Amino acid sequence: MPVYTCTLAQGTLSNEAKSDLAREITTIHSAVNHVPGNYVNVVFNELPPTDVFSGGQPGQPLIINGWVRTGHPDEETSQLVREIADAATQVTGVPVEKVLVVIQNSPAHHAIEAGRVLPEPGQEHTWLAAGG
Template identity: 60%
Template sequence: MPIYTCTTAQGTLRADAKGALATEITRIHSEINHVPPAYVNVVFSELPQDSVYVGGEPGAPLLIGGWARRGHPQEETTRLALELSAAASRVTGIPERRILVVIQDSPARSAVEGGQVLPDPGQEKEWLSRQEA
């Protein structure tokens, strides 16, 4: 259901960091937003070093943008962003001051997976049973 995009300049992430970060994002999102791990998508966009700017100068941030279904409690989404930032720093060795996590949302009814309209938060169980049928 969710999509996370991690954007960096090439060389910012160690070779083994992508898999480890994907694992952590998947675990944290799954726990907080009540989605089975198998439904969490994480992609990495590693751009040339002359394509990433902070403050108008070439930079090396880790930008984590996520999309989730609208309707999760705000305090849970805040906790999600905080935990993702801390985990990303721990896994990658990048200090949190260079990490920005942003969660966006839109209505579940504006998204389709497996040919079916996504369920609103709290309605996952019935939807998942239909997917596996």
């Protein structure tokens, strides 16, 4: 259901670090937002260093943008963003100053996966069972 897009300059992370970060984000999202891990997507959008700017100069931020369904309790989203930011710093070795995590959302019924409209937060169980 969720999609996390990590944007960064090429060479910032090794393949191992990317794989580790994808697993961490998956584990955290699954635990906090009650979604089975296999529904969590994480992609890395690596750009040439000449195409990434911070402050108008070439930069090396690690930008993690997550899309989730609208309606999760606010404290869960706060926990989610906190845990992902902490994990990104620990797993990747990117300095904390350069890590930015942003969560965006839109209504569950504006999204379809596996041919079915996504469940509202809290209705995951019923949705998953019906998909059997």
